[in-house]
Amino acid sequence: MLQVEQLTVRYGPLTIVDRLSFALEEGCWLMVVGPNGAGKSTLVGAISQCIHYTGRISFQGKDLARLKPREVARNLGVLMQNHCVGYDFTVEEIVRLGRYAYGDGLMTGGKEDEQKVAEALALTGMERLRKQKVTTLSGGELQRTFLAQVLAQDPRLLILDEPTTHLDQPYHKQVFELIGRWVKQPGRAVLSVVHDLSLASAYGTHALLMEKGRKVADGTVEEVLTPQHLWQAYGMDVHHWMCSLLGQWEKPQAARPVFSQAGERRLKQ
Amino acid sequence: MAKWQSKRPAEGFGIGQYLMLGAAVTVIFFLCICAGSVSLPLKETLRILTGRSAGDLADAIILHVRLPRVLATALVGASLSLCGAVMQGLLRNPLADGATLGVSSGASLGAVLAITFGVQIPGLPGGGIMFFAIMFSFLSLLLILSLSYRLDYSFSTNTIILVGVIFSMFCSSLINLLMTFAGEKLQAITFWTMGSLSGSTYGGVLTLWVALTVCGGILLCHARELNAFAVGEDNARHIGVDVRRVKLMVLIVVSVLIGVCVSIGGTIAFVGLVIPHITRMLTGPNHKKLLPATLFLGAGFLMLADLVSRVLLSPLELPIGVVTSMVGSVMFVYIFYSSRKVGR
Numbered sequence: 001m002l003q004v005e006q007l008t009v010r011y012g013p014l015t016i017v018d019r020l021s022f023a024l025e026e027g028c029w030l031m032v033v034g035p036n037g038a039g040k041s042t043l044v045g046a047i048s049q050c051i052h053y054t055g056r057i058s059f060q061g062k063d064l065a066r067l068k069p070r071e072v073a074r075n076l077g078v079l080m081q082n083h084c085v086g087y088d089f090t091v092e093e094i095v096r097l098g099r100y101a102y103g104d105g106l107m108t109g110g111k112e113d114e115q116k117v118a119e120a121l122a123l124t125g126m127e128r129l130r131k132q133k134v135t136t137l138s139g140g141e142l143q144r145t146f147l148a149q150v151l152a153q154d155p156r157l158l159i160l161d162e163p164t165t166h167l168d169q170p171y172h173k174q175v176f177e178l179i180g181r182w183v184k185q186p187g188r189a190v191l192s193v194v195h196d197l198s199l200a201s202a203y204g205t206h207a208l209l210m211e212k213g214r215k216v217a218d219g220t221v222e223e224v225l226t227p228q229h230l231w232q233a234y235g236m237d238v239h240h241w242m243c244s245l246l247g248q249w250e251k252p253q254a255a256r257p258v259f260s261q262a263g264e265r266r267l268k269q
Numbered sequence: 270m271a272k273w274q275s276k277r278p279a280e281g282f283g284i285g286q287y288l289m290l291g292a293a294v295t296v297i298f299f300l301c302i303c304a305g306s307v308s309l310p311l312k313e314t315l316r317i318l319t320g321r322s323a324g325d326l327a328d329a330i331i332l333h334v335r336l337p338r339v340l341a342t343a344l345v346g347a348s349l350s351l352c353g354a355v356m357q358g359l360l361r362n363p364l365a366d367g368a369t370l371g372v373s374s375g376a377s378l379g380a381v382l383a384i385t386f387g388v389q390i391p392g393l394p395g396g397g398i399m400f401f402a403i404m405f406s407f408l409s410l411l412l413i414l415s416l417s418y419r420l421d422y423s424f425s426t427n428t429i430i431l432v433g434v435i436f437s438m439f440c441s442s443l444i445n446l447l448m449t450f451a452g453e454k455l456q457a458i459t460f461w462t463m464g465s466l467s468g469s470t471y472g473g474v475l476t477l478w479v480a481l482t483v484c485g486g487i488l489l490c491h492a493r494e495l496n497a498f499a500v501g502e503d504n505a506r507h508i509g510v511d512v513r514r515v516k517l518m519v520l521i522v523v524s525v526l527i528g529v530c531v532s533i534g535g536t537i538a539f540v541g542l543v544i545p546h547i548t549r550m551l552t553g554p555n556h557k558k559l560l561p562a563t564l565f566l567g568a569g570f571l572m573l574a575d576l577v578s579r580v581l582l583s584p585l586e587l588p589i590g591v592v593t594s595m596v597g598s599v600m601f602v603y604i605f606y607s608s609r610k611v612g613r
Contacts, residue, residue: 050507069506069510097504153508
């Protein structure tokens, strides 16, 4: 589905991503992991055509750099980690912008737009807040607003750059489970940058481990997130440290259902 | 970046509200035609405007002095506030407008150069000044943006405004230098730096009308893209906006419109900054509602400011730029203060 070949990104004399190649197949959830400064967010920027790169990134055989922005957006949806909206748009206005790629000039997609927007609001539990100004939302609500926008965009590949940075634990779980079900529908895949290796191993099907712009390992989560690879990338025994932390951890209570049941049902259908 | 919150909800701003705005602008229009150093009753004004003139002094005042002036003022006000609203959305910065970005100063510099060196386009009176104003307006925009890109990779709006302010000062110093050597052209140059619509002609009105129709039409067609930019440039790119094309298109159109306004009315500050804020309080930040409404408010505000400049110290006339700056700065402080209070 997504093919990255010899991807290189340079900022002046610095090489941030160095001849990186990997592929992502339909139905997969690829977790991009690695220490700070490994080039994970830069990789996301290159795939989403936001920064200049050399090499080739193709989606379903087509070179992404040659596609029109609207075509790219119909295939790729991106959720960033930080959002700062300067003006007080309503939640619904932000989510509706997700349908931009399906409009043609001044015309909008009509009924289908309405349906997708309503569905996205329901799935993310933002229905109740649809008329609220985004400047009055909490960090978590704001992130869910943009998650709803990207779901309304209805892309085939969802790219997430640390999607749960501003979310508390129950939302962490809900978002990852929501995306886990989303990716199971035919013709879809997810690529996400995560820092939390336990989340990566729990939800990802595949992983790409990076260090200083280069690939350390890629493959299934089990193949990649081994103590040896992690030692190589992080320079410490992350695996042991995490196990020791988890050993001290009490089993957490079940998360309260934060997303609306209607949305959940719609997704299951 | 500062979060600007409007006090009232955006819900319910529709056709009725636009009609009310239209009615208010019409009332202001007739008030401005009737009032002045020579006040004329509405009945007589209507008689003259409907073509039943008696060929007296009142006819000459209304048809040759006030009507072109009020029309030009309305069009300049509408254009400048539209440009301000568009720039504030595009750069996602509530402090942006033609003047703060240095585009107006650039256009003024162009006009002053054209006056000083007597640049003329054959067969088009005032064409040289207009051409130079538009060209310099666009060139200054390009210069400010490219310099900002070089200084700050992330292209932060604060950098753009800082560069714009510095560029404005640079242009002002060049204008002052030109004025030193201008000799008998000094008075004409002073006109550009203070802004005045007293010498407006029907030719100017027609030019403004064409510029506003074409440029305004293009800008209104980009309302969805401007909404996306106002949310964030990266977000705009992710949802499929052709960021580079839209940005370039909008900036070219804005600089043409500002260039035309400056070539006719000189530098009129604060309209493009304050009016979009007031409009946003009524309509919310959605550009589909904001842009049409800001046209009405801009036109109404500048017509009133021009009226004040004419009647306050009558028969002495104040430069309109002085009035807009005084009123605008007080209004801006009030808006800033009240929006901050809401944000707390």
